[in-house]
Amino acid sequence: xxxxxxxxxxxxxxxxxxxxxxxxxxxxxxxxxxxxxxxxxxxxxxxxxxxxxxxxxxxxxxxxxxxxxxxxxxxxxxxxxxxxxxxxxxxxxxxxxxxxxxxxxxxxxxxxxxxxxxxxxxxxxxxxxxxxxxxxxxxxxxxxxxxxxxxxxxxxxxxxxxxxxxxxxxxxxxxxxxxxxxxxxxxxxxxxxxxxxxxxxxxxxxxxxxxxxxxxxxxxxxxxxxxxxxxx
Amino acid sequence: xxxxxxxxxxxxxxxxxxxxxxxxxxxxxxxxxxxxxxxxxxxxxxxxxxxxxxxxxxxxxxxxxxxxxxxxxxxxxxxxxxxxxxxxxxxxxxxxxxxxxxxxxxxxxxxxxxxxxxxxxxxxxxxxxxxxxxxxxxxxxxxxxxxxxxxxxxxxxxxxxxxxxxxxxxxxxxxxxxxxxxxxxxxxxxxxxxxxxxxxxxxxxxxxxxxxxxxxxxxxxxxxxxxxxxxxxxxxxxxxxxxxxxxxxxxxxxxxxxxxxxxxxxxxxxxxxxxxxxxxxxxxxxxxxxxxxxxxxxxxxxxxxxxxxxxxxxxxxxxxxxxxxxxxxxxxxxxxxxxxxxxxxxxxxxxxxxxxxxxxxxxxxxxxxxxxxxxxxxxxxxxxxxxxxxxxxxxxxxxxxxxxxxxxxxxxxxxxxxxxxxxxxx
Numbered sequence: 001x002x003x004x005x006x007x008x009x010x011x012x013x014x015x016x017x018x019x020x021x022x023x024x025x026x027x028x029x030x031x032x033x034x035x036x037x038x039x040x041x042x043x044x045x046x047x048x049x050x051x052x053x054x055x056x057x058x059x060x061x062x063x064x065x066x067x068x069x070x071x072x073x074x075x076x077x078x079x080x081x082x083x084x085x086x087x088x089x090x091x092x093x094x095x096x097x098x099x100x101x102x103x104x105x106x107x108x109x110x111x112x113x114x115x116x117x118x119x120x121x122x123x124x125x126x127x128x129x130x131x132x133x134x135x136x137x138x139x140x141x142x143x144x145x146x147x148x149x150x151x152x153x154x155x156x157x158x159x160x161x162x163x164x165x166x167x168x169x170x171x172x173x174x175x176x177x178x179x180x181x182x183x184x185x186x187x188x189x190x191x192x193x194x195x196x197x198x199x200x201x202x203x204x205x206x207x208x209x210x211x212x213x214x215x216x217x218x219x220x221x222x223x224x225x226x227x228x229x230x231x232x
Numbered sequence: 233x234x235x236x237x238x239x240x241x242x243x244x245x246x247x248x249x250x251x252x253x254x255x256x257x258x259x260x261x262x263x264x265x266x267x268x269x270x271x272x273x274x275x276x277x278x279x280x281x282x283x284x285x286x287x288x289x290x291x292x293x294x295x296x297x298x299x300x301x302x303x304x305x306x307x308x309x310x311x312x313x314x315x316x317x318x319x320x321x322x323x324x325x326x327x328x329x330x331x332x333x334x335x336x337x338x339x340x341x342x343x344x345x346x347x348x349x350x351x352x353x354x355x356x357x358x359x360x361x362x363x364x365x366x367x368x369x370x371x372x373x374x375x376x377x378x379x380x381x382x383x384x385x386x387x388x389x390x391x392x393x394x395x396x397x398x399x400x401x402x403x404x405x406x407x408x409x410x411x412x413x414x415x416x417x418x419x420x421x422x423x424x425x426x427x428x429x430x431x432x433x434x435x436x437x438x439x440x441x442x443x444x445x446x447x448x449x450x451x452x453x454x455x456x457x458x459x460x461x462x463x464x465x466x467x468x469x470x471x472x473x474x475x476x477x478x479x480x481x482x483x484x485x486x487x488x489x490x491x492x493x494x495x496x497x498x499x500x501x502x503x504x505x506x507x508x509x510x511x512x513x514x515x516x517x518x519x520x521x522x523x524x525x526x527x528x529x530x531x532x533x534x535x536x537x538x539x540x541x542x543x544x545x546x547x548x549x550x551x552x553x554x555x556x557x558x559x560x561x562x563x564x565x566x567x568x569x570x571x572x573x574x575x576x577x578x579x580x581x582x583x584x585x586x587x588x589x590x591x592x593x594x595x596x597x598x599x600x601x602x603x604x605x606x607x608x609x610x611x612x613x614x615x616x617x618x619x620x621x622x623x624x625x626x627x628x629x630x631x632x633x634x635x636x637x638x639x640x641x642x643x644x645x646x647x648x649x650x651x652x653x654x655x656x657x658x
Contacts, residue, residue: 007656009613013623014648016655037656040619046610047593048574050600058614082590125576126589133262134532134580136271156255158534163573166535170236170571171640173538176243177573178645180251206645 003033004063006071006091009041011198018198021221022072022094028228029102033070036062044079049165060085070097072221074123074196075164081127094221095196096129099142106148108227113216115223116152116190117143118181118204120197121159129196133157143196143220154184162203178207182215192216194223235571239539242382250382251537257378258532260482261581267484274475279585281468282522285460289513289521292429292462293504299432304494306501313343316505320345320421320454323501324354327452329418335436335443336360337423338376338525339456339505341547345421356421357413359442361406365391374541376548377480377527382540410442420446424457424492425524426472427502430465433493434502437476437486444490451498459504460521472524475583479528512559516594520555522584529578529588535571544568551578555591558599566599616656623654 003026007019026033039062043055056079063069064086071077074093081088098104108115123129123143130141144151161167161177182204185193195201198219205217242250265271285292297307310316316339324332332349334340334356346356346367358367362380366373368391373379380388389397392405422443424434434455436443447453463469477483492500512518530536530550541549546557546565554572557565569592579588612618626634627650635642 009619012654012656013626014650016651016653019655035656038616039656040616041613046606048596049606050569050593050596050598051603051606051610052597053610055610055613121573121575121577125580132577132580134577136266136268158577159573159575161534161573163575165570166573168638168640169567170239170535171644172236172240173243173535174573174640175644176247176538177534202648203645206641206648209646210644 001031001068002066003031004066004069005033005035006042006063006069006073006076007035007039008071008073008076008198011072014202015198015219018072018219018221021219021225022070025094025098025221025224025228026070029104034066038062042076042079044076045164047079056080056083056085060087063087063090066090068092068097068101070094072196072219073198074120074127074129075199078122078126093123093127093129093196095143095146096127098146099129105145107224108147108149111147111149111223111227113191114152114189115147115149116154116185116188116193117147118160118185118193118195118200119143119153119157120195120200123196124157147220147223152185152188152190154181156184160200160204162200164199167203174203175207178203179211182208182213186213186215190215192218192223194218194220196220234567235539235543235545236567238543238545239535239571242540242543243538246382246384246540247538249384250540253381254531254537257481261479261528261531262482264478264482264484268474268478274471275583275585277471278475278583279522281463281471282524282584285462285464286513286518286521289459289462289510292464293459296427296429296432296462297504299430300502301432303432304500305432306499308501308503310503310505310507312507313505316343316456316503316507317345317348319503320456321349321352321354323452323454324349324419327418329354329452331355331357331413331417332419332421333357333359333414333417333442333446333450335420335422335438335446336363336379337421337456338548339423339458340421341373342507343456343505345456357410357417359410359413359440359446360438361403361440364406364410368392372542372547374549375527375530376525382542414445414449417446417450419452419454420450421454421456422446424455424461424502425476426469427457427462428466428469428491429462431493433491435469435473436490436492437473437488438490439483439487441488444488447490447492447495447500448497453492453495453498453500455492455500455502457502457504459506459509460523472583476524476526479581479583480526480531508559515559517555517559517591519586519591520552520559522586523552524584525552526583528581528583532577532581533572534575534577535573539571544571551588551592552586555588555595558595562599569595569599620654620657626650627652
């Protein structure tokens, strides 16, 4: 099984630790994981801001010969999956890969802190890693299964207001939505807020910092690695 | 003013209340659709029926016209808003009408019928409670099913000159006022939710019975309706009637679901309106023609709930409006497809499965002009070396300049810390 790690460009620039943790998690399961050096950007920022791009084709060239491409970002996975490329069906979000392919569950069963999970839109309503509240389908949540501990969720499974280009065009409403999401989660007294999309978490953290909320926010790969790392 | 500015103003005045009211309706909707075990299959069916109709629209229009004429309904076909308004005006002139009672029709809003008739000396009274409120306030509906959702009970009391702000009291007051209008009107105008092709019937769904009074009391009843509202048969109608009210407001069915054929005490006329719809069939936005105007995409939209409908400035706001408005005027509404986080909630609630996210992304491309800077960066990002160079430049740029460049972010949020080293840095 040839596996490639996709390092989302914004994670490479703004939080490289997430890429490192994702790689460590995959290698923990004795997988042959390569990190293609020639990867850049999947094209999402261009597509979503209305500019034509051939970056998804370039992405395909880099990754098409692997059996699986694993990415710690559901929005990048969603971008590639919505194209009709060879790589489209091979790409998985980290938790999705752990759940669907490796069939690993309950990694954070003994995690000492109370975790609040932010179900991001791309994970929930594009990749269907859980059941969106809008649909009449049985409840499920793959991320919660992978974690396997008691999880706090927001009372509304709505958007946190990041939305990429949206956060730069409508800063105020973006802020309000993020504030509402934080309040919803903080009301339930978690120790840490996590999720599969660092973009949403970065947005929530930027608001928490500005408004002086005392809450730890970290990407799911960091929590999973804390649980898997035998050296700790 | 653009969406983002209007949204700030609205949110600061009424945002939290508006958001709460609409989220409550979203929850009622969720409960109602979860009572129908086969809900997701119904959506699939409804989507297929609408595909069939829009892919054979010309044939269905012909069939409907033939059967409606057989039924004894007079038929007109208007190619655009102007022609529609003229046809309606001529019909009213024929009977020397001075006053018209209108029940909710987004199509007449789209055509600007009220203003057209008022300029020509005909008084138009909107009879839907919410529509009458916004009409008296000199506004446009802010939501297609809940036109006055942006107003408070105090504001309603004020326009009625009442000091009592009890909603039930105010509703009764409005009912009294409207009853007189119904009894003295020369004609009634309504929209239609569906047209049944094989019967030639028009179906109107309301909660207040106002469309029925307007259809029955005056001698002339005009139905203005878009061509895409056709369903093939009564069997198909059943699919939509099970979904419409549940999805819109969480009711099992609207209080009144009236099927209109021949008018016993006068004349019934249907004006079928194209107004760009046939042309849209040949574009990548043809799937927007499947919309049944249930309004669920507005109600669920987290941006709409906080910005209010007027921030969209178009007759139909919210996600579906952000697709329709730029087709009507690309320059004026180029901000709307970006008043969206691509959260996809609209697509999840859509009863006819319009692929909202794909359509909104396409619409962003449609309204966006070629930009040399974007093209240059896009081309450069094919190379990891160029990417690294950009990354270096950003790390060397003082934070104050970055903050200023991303002002919409920094105004409301902390600027993220950029770590010195990347993960892939080769």
